[in-house]
Amino acid sequence: MRHIRVIGIGAGDPDHLTLQAVKAIARTDVFLVLGKTGERQELVRLRHRMLEEHARPGHRVVEVPDAERDRTARGYPAAVEDWRRRRADVVERLLAEQVGPEETAAFLVWGDPSLYDSVIAVLDDVHARVDATAFTYEVIPGISSVSVLAARHRTTLTRVGRPVQITTGRRLAEGGLPDGVDDVVVMLDGDAAFAGIDPEGVEIHYGAYLGTDDEILVSGPLAETAERIRALRAEARARKGWIMDTYLLRR
Known part of the structure; x- marks a missing residue:
């Protein structure tokens, strides 16, 4: 066999x-x-x-x-x-x-x-x-980009008594942050969907090329960091021809 x-x-x-x-x-x-x-x-x-x-x-x-x-x-x-x-x-x-x-x-x-x-x-x-x-x-099993993201930003995916949701960029773009969930991990986002949601009261922990020499890490209020992340993301994608990123949105 x-x-x-x-x-x-x-x-x-x-x-x-x-x-x-x-x-x-x-x-x-x-x-x-x-x-x-x-x-x-x-x-x-x-x-x-x-x-x-x-x-x-x-x-x-x-x-x-x-x-x-x-x-x-x-x-x-x-x-x-x-x-x-x-x-x-x-x-x-x-x-x-x-x-x-x-x-x-x-x-x-x-x-x-x-x-x-x-x-x-x-x-x-x-x-x-x-x-x-x-x-x-x-x-x-392997170490996922989600685990690496949390470790690189020295945070946890969950907070006391609160759930975490893992979703895709497509779903985030369609419906924004889901009701009743304050911590959302986003993967497979080809179009920077984080830039299209209401940033009020939302923080982002962002990572691209996690675990590699080209790793990009940005963290802070979404309202203040969204454009910087978009620019870094666009530059990296143009330079390398591809991008793999993951991020945590936190109310």
């Missing part, structure tokens, strides 16, 4: 690898990479650096093009489901063609695989399609 590992590798610092992740990498035969069009070469190099340091001699790396998501589709949930189905097609072929009987394969997932990542859902889809004895899989 084939065995699959979904390994969280942290937000960008090689030292974010947990001991559990390091041991899992060392026990893996083949690493499966779903290559994205124009993927950031810094992240590709970082992944290979981790394998050079921790993978066993003779390990294999198999990279295939990832399924492309239609970002122009009008129905967002339907577009995501279609993308995941086509990703499952790719993964099913990978497991059948590149992972031998009794071998162990792994997907290296940025941050924590349980937080805004589709690999677990895709493997569940593939598992439902094939013989239940075709493979087993396990998930190795």
